[in-house]
Amino acid sequence: MERDGQLQLYGVLAARLKQAHTRVANPEVPDETRRELTRRLLAVTAAAKHDLADAARRLDVLTAELDDLGIPDR
Structure with a gap:
């Protein structure tokens, strides 16, 4: 049962990460800001491999x- 909960959390986190990446890719975001935000998103993505709850908090x-x-949702 715990595994089902983790899979569900992973699915929610993956969808949120995808949405965040889309927001960061907005052409209106300045290049320097985009680079910093992208670096942070990659760190959250890497953290999700080891600790879903921590990654969710960071996200x-x-x-x-x-x-x-x-930065708007698209």
């Missing part, structure tokens, strides 16, 4: 920053 912080920067 929450990054998503809030994207919101604060005014």
Whole structure:
């Protein structure tokens, strides 16, 4: 049963990461900002391989920053 919960969390996290990558790829984001955000997204993706809960928390912080920067969902 625990494995089912982890698979579900992984699916949710994967969808959120995909959405975050789409937001960062927005052509209106300055190149330097995009590079930094991309680096952070890659770190979250790598963390997801070892600790889903930590990766989800880190993605929450990054998503809030994207919101604060005014980077829209597409």
